[in-house]
Amino acid sequence: MTTNESEMSLEQRLREAMIACGDTVFTPSTSPAEAFDGLAEACRELGIEQWDVYAERGPVARLEEEVGELLGKPAAYFPSGTMAQQIALRIHADDAGSRRVAMPDLSHLLVHEDDGPRILQDLRIEHLTTGRTTPTKAHLDAIPGPLAACLVELPLRDAGCLLPTFDELAELAEACRERGVALHLDGARIWESQQWFGKPLADIAGLADTVYVSFYKGLGGLAGAALLGDDDFIAQARLWRHRMGGTLFRSTAEAVAALVGLRDRLPRIADYATWGRALAAALPAYITVQPPVPHTNTFLLYAAGDPDEVNNRLLASMSEHSLAFSRPWSATEEPGRVMTEMTVGHGALGLDPSIIAGHLAAIVD
Known part of the structure; x- marks a missing residue:
């Protein structure tokens, strides 16, 4: 030695x-030099000749379109999943007039984000599940009173990347609709979950009101995320992104890397x-x-x-x-x-x- x-x-x-x-x-x-060499080549291969400006136009717009087509909902780019998910839950809480949201106690938002949802968004967190358990309708039914949103992490990473069955998720989604609770999917690894469900990504995302996806985990991008939902939700999400400093002058490198991940890694x-x-x-x-x-x-x-x-x-x-x-x-x-x-x-x-x-x-x- x-x-x-x-x-x-x-x-x-x-x-x-x-x-x-x-x-x-x-x-x-890869080294930074190798990664950036690869991005330059990807720009040529993908025909990207325009920068984005404040997350408009260029590869960011193209990325939002491709992700929206894959998951069947309009999409908005975000620089981080932490920001994206807090914004999603805040919108649901504001719309519902309630600060109560339910999520697993092992959720990334509770374990790895320094209590951000509570401190920054004034959310009241109810534990949808505790420990290594995937959420079901029964877990939602066990939480009395009004709820603004129910968050399901696909998969539950800190439990070994556990997933419910598609039927269990569909039953939970129906229970949320009947109760007037927005269902939000923490889909940081939704790309990795598709095979387990055996359904198109749009069918999985279609169960939920809103979805978050990551571009740097399974897809191997540099950074970045997206929120998906209906047109009104996406308009509110873009507004909150700007308020929270997430509308960066340029995100071209991150967007190109995500497009490469969708092309090369996802299959x-x-x-x-x-x-x-x-x-x-x-x-x-x-x-x-x-x-x-x-x-x-x-x-x-x-x-x-x-x-x-x-x-x-x-x-x-x-x-x-x-x-x-x-x-x-x-x-x-x-x-x-x-x-x-x-x-x-x-x-x-x-x-x-x-x-x-x-x-x-x-x-x-």
Whole structure:
């Protein structure tokens, strides 16, 4: 080990080792120069010759049109999903004259956004579900009183990317309509969820009043998001975007990257999930998969072990095989167990899932 390596933390060494690997189960990383070279070429391939100006015209308008056609609703571009979803819930709350909204306690808005919906939008949050449970009509029925909106995260990421069945989601949507509650889909990973539902994206989005989608997760864009809803909702959303500083002078790079993701990544996302299920089926019994049969290309792995010991074995294995097959493992609330999140990317499609399962087994055995 060199002096520089000895001074780096285990986390830093793992990060460096993953970047240095020749093969990866995940999405291969690129340098900023490579990414921007790719965007320049994409502009030529897609015939993009005009900048957007304040999210109007150019590739932003084209992106909104393509996303709207895919999901069957008018769309508005946003620089971030955090802003987009707070605006969506605020509009529903203002329209309903109620600040109460229901969402899972594991929702991204509650776990990862520093209490923004409550502090900034004065929303009153009711827990639609608690823990690793996908929302159903019964959960909505258990919340008495008026509600402005019901948020469903597709998939519920912190529960291992869990999804309801399409029929369960449709039943919940009907219950919302009967009760006068707006149904909002947190569709940050709706692209990854389509295969599970076995329906066109427009059919999934059609169950809801409003939908949020992300452009940088499964689609691999630089950043950005969109809100979808009816014409009045989109007009209000654009107004709130401007009020909250989200109408940037230019978003051309982000929009082009999203268009490339729709063109190149979206058609392959189902293959990532299929590969992930093959990996899960090949793992030994002492590695627990959550959910047991992955719903999307992202799922959780659990095993007995100490985080530092497992991560040191992971580091040695990645260095030996020049293969990034796992992210770092962390301790769980249960003593003596560790976990990691697995997100299968296009780098996996040229690899044998049974071989990757063997590497995972070796580092936690």
